[in-house]
Every structure is written in structure tokens, then in C-alpha cells.
Amino acid sequence: MIEPPELVLPTPPADLPATVGELRAAGYRYQSVKAELRNNLLARMPSGEPRFPGVVGYDDTVLPEVERAILAGHDMVLLGERGQGKTRLIRSLVSLLDEWTPVIRGSELNEHPFHPVTPASRRAAAEQGDNLPVAWLHRSMRYGEKLATPDTGVGDLIGDVDPIRVAQGRTLGDPETIHFGLVPRTNRGIFAVNELPDLAERIQVSLLNVLEERDIQVRGYQLRLPLDILLVASANPEDYTNRGRIITPLKDRFGAEIRTHYPLDLEWEIELVRQEAQLVAEVPGHVLEVVARFARAVRESPSVDQRSGVSARFAIAAAETVAAAALRRASLLGERQPVARVGDTASVTSTLRGKVEFESGEEGRETEILAHLLRTATAETFRARLAGLDLSGFTNLVAEGDIIETGDLVGAEDLLRQVGTVPGLAKVLERLGLGDAPTAGQAAAGVEFALEGLHLTRRLSKALTEDGKTRYGGD
Numbered sequence: 001m002i003e004p005p006e007l008v009l010p011t012p013p014a015d016l017p018a019t020v021g022e023l024r025a026a027g028y029r030y031q032s033v034k035a036e037l038r039n040n041l042l043a044r045m046p047s048g049e050p051r052f053p054g055v056v057g058y059d060d061t062v063l064p065e066v067e068r069a070i071l072a073g074h075d076m077v078l079l080g081e082r083g084q085g086k087t088r089l090i091r092s093l094v095s096l097l098d099e100w101t102p103v104i105r106g107s108e109l110n111e112h113p114f115h116p117v118t119p120a121s122r123r124a125a126a127e128q129g130d131n132l133p134v135a136w137l138h139r140s141m142r143y144g145e146k147l148a149t150p151d152t153g154v155g156d157l158i159g160d161v162d163p164i165r166v167a168q169g170r171t172l173g174d175p176e177t178i179h180f181g182l183v184p185r186t187n188r189g190i191f192a193v194n195e196l197p198d199l200a201e202r203i204q205v206s207l208l209n210v211l212e213e214r215d216i217q218v219r220g221y222q223l224r225l226p227l228d229i230l231l232v233a234s235a236n237p238e239d240y241t242n243r244g245r246i247i248t249p250l251k252d253r254f255g256a257e258i259r260t261h262y263p264l265d266l267e268w269e270i271e272l273v274r275q276e277a278q279l280v281a282e283v284p285g286h287v288l289e290v291v292a293r294f295a296r297a298v299r300e301s302p303s304v305d306q307r308s309g310v311s312a313r314f315a316i317a318a319a320e321t322v323a324a325a326a327l328r329r330a331s332l333l334g335e336r337q338p339v340a341r342v343g344d345t346a347s348v349t350s351t352l353r354g355k356v357e358f359e360s361g362e363e364g365r366e367t368e369i370l371a372h373l374l375r376t377a378t379a380e381t382f383r384a385r386l387a388g389l390d391l392s393g394f395t396n397l398v399a400e401g402d403i404i405e406t407g408d409l410v411g412a413e414d415l416l417r418q419v420g421t422v423p424g425l426a427k428v429l430e431r432l433g434l435g436d437a438p439t440a441g442q443a444a445a446g447v448e449f450a451l452e453g454l455h456l457t458r459r460l461s462k463a464l465t466e467d468g469k470t471r472y473g474g475d
Helices: 020-025 033-047 062-072 086-096 119-131 163-167 201-211 237-243 248-253 266-276 285-300 312-333 342-351 366-386 392-396 412-419 425-431 440-456
Strands: 076-079 100-104 134-138 143-147 159-161 178-180 189-194 229-235 256-259 403-407 462-464 469-473
Touching: 020 119, 020 134, 033 062, 033 086, 033 229, 062 086, 062 256, 076 086, 086 143, 086 189, 086 229, 100 119, 201 229, 201 248, 266 285, 266 312, 285 312, 285 342, 285 366, 285 440, 312 342, 342 366, 342 440, 366 425, 366 440, 392 440, 403 412, 403 440, 412 440, 425 440, 440 469
Parallel strands: 076 229, 076 256, 143 189, 189 229
Antiparallel strands: 100 134, 159 178, 403 469, 462 469
């Protein structure tokens, strides 16, 4: 049996104050979470240090709006289609918190030693004074997140009466019978609600006090707990207006409504794939560019439902599938260094079809549409990468009726043996960034890309065999 990996929590430095008295003597001052985020953001701005690590393509559009919201101390809602990195952006806010923050040791709600809020903590603070024990909470433990699902209840978010505590002898009028929900347990931190419109409207009402009065109400208790929290939500604009909605009073309480988007530039799309894809084989830059252009073409196609969008996860999964195809070939043929080729992208059209929502009139043509868009993306990459090069050496290979055979299970050495010494191949490999001394797999990737590009620009014939191989030339 495989044991699951243990969660290793950071260990606070040994020299941090251990009591309220030591904390006060060290000159530590209380500041709210929003003030903490603001001050840390302001400190990073002049230094050039990354403020939102891992967020790609938003530098000039979304991030300035997020920064203004943080500086203003606003809770925010991010609106955008699926796969635009809303959750990644929200989670990156954690890096703006202090690395360690003091809390009352044993506190359920991470209460600040100078600002206890629950009856039990206030009582302990009054009794122990400067000897009140202090614990230190790492920033990674100050983030809470809930995916809004139709079965989410007020008890999940805010809290409810704990029957176990009642059974232990506490009365229903005792506030300590309350089992707190996710929001109050993220006190002194950041709480995110993903897909907020999917929350039932009566559940959204429970967040009104959190956003405005900064407190919570649990059932009939006369209990006011002033929370110190930044609340961030995400929503799909389509859900926002149709399938579900954010109730008007709740929308009014968010200080900032920020629209996200897919990468605007091809370079950002490629960088995002490089950052996120877990590649099991080498995928040359020109193949990644084909994948990125393909994702953008699908996203912009009139045959695709624009309201649904095409997630950035589509391009990431496509790159991973291409790498897997290369690894499979290498494993079957005994190649030591698997390298993806442009022909490996063909498998993407069938395996990733389910990630795309097509218009109703395109039923039955999904694979055909994706295959056409993939060919378009390959041709565009060919023109962008190899425009102006003399590729007559490749066309001359089949000028006398010869055939070059490649495909999913044609090895790199086999392909290179068929083409032999090709005039202009070195220039092709240089343009593709494959270096002065490419491996056999890299050279084969360059050869196959040149052949496919020549076919797509109608300078070379191509045929598919029954056993799945590709033949260039022959007529």
C-alpha cells in the first residue's frame, strides 16, 4: 500500500516572541489584513520583485486593477470565462501577506493577540495578560477557499450549532456551542469563493454582513465577531447573468469588479503553456507554437460557443498529449531521447474534443473542425518560422517520385535515413532554435515540420496510409 505524502508545514523561527508581553516589547503593532496587503504591495512595487508569481499575460490589463483594489482595501470579484487563471490569481495574493503573523495559541479563529474577538479568547486575554501564549501562523495557512456548489449551506461558510458540544453539557444559549464555518476560520487571512453565482441566493445573503459590517451572525445568537478578512470571489460572466446570479446587495458590497481575459498575445500563450504543462518528453519551441496557435484558433472560431470560451487548460493539455505521444513512440522503438514532432499534434483533435463547446449546428463535425484549425495553426507557424528560406532541398527529395514516410511509429533515425543530407536543413534547424548540434530527435522534428509546412503551402503532396503512416511525395 502506498502511503500518501505527509503535509510538511513551515516551522517558525525560534526567536519569535512567545507571549503577548514579548510581542509588545518587540514593538509589534496590530494591522488589519488589508493594511498588511497594502503595505507589502507598496514595498514590492519599487523593488521590481514579482508581485503576483505565476500569473501570466495580465501585466498591463488585469493586475493594475487588482493592485488598485488592494491599495483601496476593497474586496473583489473576478469575472471571466473558464480557464483564464482566476483561481491562480487569487491564490497569488497570499504572497503579499507577511510570512509569519502572531495569533493567540489555540484560537479557532486565528485571533490576533492584541485583538481577541471570541468570548473564550477575550476571557483568556483578561486572565493571563502579558503571559497569554502566542503562536505564529505561516502565510500559507492564512488562505481559505470554497468552490460554490448548489449543496453549500450557511453552516459550511459561516457556522452552525455543534450538537456534540450541546451533548457535552453546554446550553443552546452558550456561544461556545457554535462550530464555525470556513469564513470565520480564515479570519486574519484571505478567503475565496469560486463560481459565486452557483451559490443559492439565500446562502449569498449570509455573506452580506461579512462584506459590509465585517462580522458574522449564526442562527439566533446575539454574537458579533468582527472578522479581519479579504474576501475574493470568481464568477463566469455567462453564469453571472443567466444560469446563476450574484444578488444585487452582494454585488454592491464588493469594492471592485475586475474582468479577466485569455492571453492577448501569442507569446503569453506559449509562456503559459511552458509554465503550466507537465511535459514527459522534449517539445521543441515550434511544436509548442503550433499548439498555442491552435488553441487561439479554436477560441476564435465561429464554430465554437464563444460564451463558453476555450480554457487555457486546452493548450496545456494539448502540449502534454503531444509530449506523451513522443514518449510512447520512444518507448515502443527503443529511443533514448523522446522528442515531439508536429505529426504528434494530430492526436489532440480527438482526445481534447470534449474540452470545447461547439455551436449546435456543428454536431458531428467537431473533429473535422479541430483538424482544419490545427492545419491552419501549423501553416501559420511554418510561415512565421521558415518564411524566406530556400527549401528546395526538401522538395527535391521527392522530385523524382520518391517517398518519405513518417508517422506516429516512425523513429527519428529512420526518418533521417530516408532524407539523407538535405541542403538547407542546417538553416531550418537554426530558425527553429534547435542548435548547432541537434540530437537525432530534434533533427527529425525539424525535417517533419519542414515537410508538413511545404505540404500545407501546396508545394508537396501528402497521403495517409491505412496503417496510420504519412507519406510525402510520390506524384
